[in-house]
Amino acid sequence: MGELYCKGCGALIQHDDKTLPGFVSEKVMATSDSKAVFCQRCHRIRHYSEMITYSVTNDEYSDIINEIAKENALIVKIVDIFDFTGSFVPAIKRLTGNEDVILVGNKMDLLPKNVKPERILNWLKTMLANEGFTVLDSILISAKYGNNFDDLMDLILKHKGNRNVYLVGSNNVGKSRIINQILKRYLGMPTDVVTVSSQPGTTIGLIGFPLLDGTMIYDTPGVINKHQYTYYLTRPSYKLTVPKKEIKPLIFQLNEGQTLFFGGLARIDIINGETGDKVNVVTYFANTLNIHRTKTAKADDLYESKLYSLLTPPFNPEEAVPKWVVHDFKIRDNLKYDIVFSGLGFLTIRAPFYVKVHAPFVVGVYARPAII
Ligand SMILES: Nc1nc2c(ncn2[C@@H]2O[C@H](COP(=O)(O)OP(=O)(O)OP(=O)(O)O)[C@@H](O)[C@H]2O)c(=O)[nH]1
Ligand SMILES: [Mg+2]
Structure with missing residues (x-):
């Protein structure tokens, strides 16, 4: 008989190590259709949402x-x-x-x-x-x-x-x-x-x-x-951040000198906008993610003092979200753009604008022509 593979995950079927993928006990094997056998890891992921460790x-x-x-x-x-x-x-x-x-x-x-x-x-x-x-x-x-x-x-x-x-x-x-x-x-x-x-x-x-x-x-x-910042989060944070169902957009009227925080995962500062004062920003993020507005002048202090409490997720320093870097977007035409935070969401804003985005260095941040 040739080698057998688990139908659920593709691991080689083995009878030696319960902790590794592909494990099926000899007893289960004897009573199963060998072409349709599922390993213990698959069984547990499917029925008990077991954590994946390998x-x-x-x-x-x-x-x-x-x-x-x-x-x-x-x-x-x-x-x-x-x-x-x-x-x-x-x-x-x-x-x-x-x-x-x-x-x-x-x-x-x-x-x-x-x-x-x-x-x-x-x-x-x-x-x-x-x-x-x-x-x-x-x-x-x-x-x-x-x-x-x-x-x-x-x-x-x-x-x-x-x-x-x-x-x-x-x-x-x-x-x-x-x-x-x-x-x-x-x-x-x-x-x-x-x-x-x-x-x-x-x-x-x-x-x-x-x-x-x-x-x-x-x-x-x-x-x-490792370019999925979710790689750095624990499950509770991950669940709040990754959208599970259709995203409902939120509209913010921001002034120059205002900042939005997306939990404690990223932020955008409005340096200046279309008409010089008010800017409409439509955000498309998981609706379970907390979005917080503040003055840009206070944003650094707020991040220092309120990360893990007001600005969540992350909820604790063990969630080692990588260091932030700053991306500048200065667009001078008058079209609508999305600023995309890869894996997190995006927001739509009409040019001309100048914004600064702070996000972990692993998160791709892009401007693209608006998709809506
Ligand atoms: N909302 C939504 N979720 C999806 C869709 N397709 C997959 N998912 C979810 O995305 C997660 C990953 O799905 P999988 O099919 O296991 O992904 P995969 O690419 O096979 O992942 P690996 O085997 O780990 O490489 C699960 O929670 C799925 O339910 C989709 O079309 N819409
Ligand atoms: Mg898969």
């Missing part, structure tokens, strides 16, 4: 990428539309060489309905092009609700020829939830097969399923990405 290492991840790179495969690159920087893993570039990718922006359900999909796709394509990718086709989907899956499958079938298909991307972008939707919608699986969890590092190995033409579609592990 994920693929960078080296293991590189090995998997190198294996895929040997094949002429269709690469479907998944990004979390809320977290472009956190979604970008340089190693994935090795996969494509000069080949092209299908770009899938997942979690569109988190954005308000009046978002213009083509604007967000254009932005994502530009960002990927800057990283050296050529995007064949692109689409926004929601793996949570199944939006646009028929179009996604059409794109995959249009480009795959007789190649295998790999869903790749950073931790937590939703690769496993996407493959579950594909399995249920197009391959007749009655339930979610692959293990999904809100914690990064769930999938351990390649998990392949045959498509109708006999080629394979694979879920792949992500790799822990």
